[in-house]
Amino acid sequence: MIKTLEWTDAGVRFIDQTKLPTEEVYVTCATYQEVADAIFTMIVRGAPAIGVAAAMGVALGVRDAKADSVQELRPQFEKICEILAATRPTAVNLFWAIRRMKEKFESVAGQPVDSIKQALIKEAQQMYLEDIAACEAMGRNGAMLLPRSGGVLTHCNAGALATCGYGTALGVIRSAVASGSKINIYADETRPFLQGSRLTAWELNQDGIPTTVIADNMAAAMMKQGKIGAVIVGADRIAANGDVANKIGTYSVAIMAKEHGIPFYVAAPWSTIDLATPDGDHIPIEQRSATEMTHFSGKQITPTGIRVENPAFDVTPHKYVTAIITERGVAKPSYSESLQQLSRNEPVPA
């Protein structure tokens, strides 16, 4: 199993996703600042993985804080949370994870400092285990939605590398394959960071699931040729009305799927659902460095001084989304209702 991230005594250990697929290198972040840097520089990425990485970063920072009392610990804890929260704005799992660590802190604030530290470390490790369990549940819930054969398109990487293991969209794919589906995967390469060609292709290749890498601009042609029977992607934040923020280009894929009559599925853990955000217009979209667009592996690919855009995410309006697969169940339109039902742990009508 791919160890995307891991709590160790020496710090938080990550597979370095900037080095894949040609180098499998692991880095250990010995301080919470190093964890924050790893999130910002995308050594670790993917909304669920970012959430747990941040929780582990908080636990690491608190563990190493010098404090004899909760009064001394609290301002350090708050600063640690603040720095980790400032790494990336779109994936709501980051804020969800930090909020959960804050709640845990308050719930044990009356205990000795060492107990608080142990409780936070345990909470982060618990979130790690819950993330894997959620991915496996998504897999079970979503597997039967995919076609039993033919091509399935995915965009970016919503796999083991985007989570603590198994994956969201790729978890559903893994589960479908495990249950006997003879599907083959088309992976959009996903410019500019190439999560598809570098990461999705790498991890599906490791599992022996047949995978074809295509440029983002080839997906519509593949659909027209009948090569794609379903689309499944992950999410960085899902608003209360079902609008989905995910990797830039997801919206394009959703439009193409609609145009070709192909179902478009989103798989995400409940921590990605943000019922406090009414719709996609209220989701902050991260703008990343121009260098990701102007250079490739150190080589300049645009004329000097040219303007570029580099939004890391886009919003797919809920009308394009066939279903949202979570560990709690599968939400279908109207999402304003079905997501509320899942939030109350009520069954959603099929």
Place this chain on the structure above:
Amino acid sequence: MIKTLEWTDAGVRFIDQTKLPTEEVYVTCATYQEVADAIFTMIVRGAPAIGVAAAMGVALGVRDAKADSVQELRPQFEKICEILAATRPTAVNLFWAIRRMKEKFESVAGQPVDSIKQALIKEAQQMYLEDIAACEAMGRNGAMLLPRSGGVLTHCNAGALATCGYGTALGVIRSAVASGSKINIYADETRPFLQGSRLTAWELNQDGIPTTVIADNMAAAMMKQGKIGAVIVGADRIAANGDVANKIGTYSVAIMAKEHGIPFYVAAPWSTIDLATPDGDHIPIEQRSATEMTHFSGKQITPTGIRVENPAFDVTPHKYVTAIITERGVAKPSYSESLQQLSRNEPVPA
């Protein structure tokens, strides 16, 4: 003015489009085989430029052929034509240009060998001049279709670098700007060969036309944000029913434009219109080397052994095309009728 290609006594001189935008390097092909290689390796690319390059390649090969009679020259001429025709399958301008050189050959076949050689050189140079004139006429015919301000999206490079000068889609943009339109251009980077980020951005930057490079997967997000008021692209072959083969990804852009209610224009010289091909299903689509997808500037970006697809073109069905801008006039639906009218040089009703 950018000298994309040029007849010189030493051979056919090209700006090396594989080196742009960081190096402005010119190469002179001293033999017709070198011209064929330049087309195949995309030192020169773009349907109209490929056509004229092939004509100049034919002229060069014939000029240097050792022949004392037309009987000795003809088999050499046919072999030259065959080798140049085998370079790339989709752009119909290649075959159009070679056919025109064959017609010229037959029309002067009764003359002395030296006269035949001179006539073919002159014909290729004439095609060069006609190509520039056609681009300028497309510019005049199409400029008023573009919005007077705001953003215009283009895909791939249909500019001076894709023609003998001025450009097709970018010629229309240049003409609009020259007539006072305050438009800014969004250039899809156009994976995998990056004609947009490397070539379109470079030539528009040289002209001082404000240009923003985006990844192919960002176009829909820009449209939703209201940043794009029109799309204009070139073409490699247009079938009798108006279906348009153009750089891979064009079909995606057309779907996105339709979904956002944005007009989608195609600009192409008459030599790109292939009335002998009934529809897009009959257009051969070139598949290029996997290496273009698996490596970038020598760096491996996919896991070893992964499958990739690399179709160089796709077909946009005519129902997505708002108008086809040619030097003969602007065709609108139904294209089966309007293209026939233009072929007879009849005016097309506005």
